Amino acid sequence: MLCLAAAAAAMQAWAHGDVTPQAVDTTSLPQLGEGWRPENPYRGNDAAIKIGSSAYNQNCARCHGLEAISGGIAPDLRKLDNDCATLKDEARKAACVKENDDYFLNTVRHGRSRNGAVYMPPFEGVFTQEAIWAVKSYLEAHREKPL
Numbered sequence: 001m002l003c004l005a006a007a008a009a010a011m012q013a014w015a016h017g018d019v020t021p022q023a024v025d026t027t028s029l030p031q032l033g034e035g036w037r038p039e040n041p042y043r044g045n046d047a048a049i050k051i052g053s054s055a056y057n058q059n060c061a062r063c064h065g066l067e068a069i070s071g072g073i074a075p076d077l078r079k080l081d082n083d084c085a086t087l088k089d090e091a092r093k094a095a096c097v098k099e100n101d102d103y104f105l106n107t108v109r110h111g112r113s114r115n116g117a118v119y120m121p122p123f124e125g126v127f128t129q130e131a132i133w134a135v136k137s138y139l140e141a142h143r144e145k146p147l
Helices: 002-016 046-059 090-110 129-140
Strands: 112-114 117-120
Touching: 046 129, 090 129
Parallel strands: none
Antiparallel strands: 112 117
16 A cells, blocks of 8 residues: 555656756846845846746746646636736726735745645745746736736
């Protein structure tokens, strides 16, 4: 029975592939300094979107799906800003986008767990804020509902 459990665990780990975070080269982006930015400073930046695409595909796609299209394991990240897209008032829309930036940043930095189960590992200390905001820029370029 123990052998069967070990084999099942090995198959599950193998199915996810190498889950070691992959390095993200952000040297071509403007460096943001020590303090964490409250909003995405790279929004619409083509270089950040390209770096974010690579970072996402190497580190996030195994759970969140290729091209940010979830296969059901984890949330579909194209839908993060959907609530903001339908707002008509520009001030409310901007506040909504800022709130989503904050949620995204905190989730990536600190991960998500529930009842002791880790649903997403924390990436703070693994990714720089430049890498995190580059991934967010990539996701914004693939929104389900454009703003």
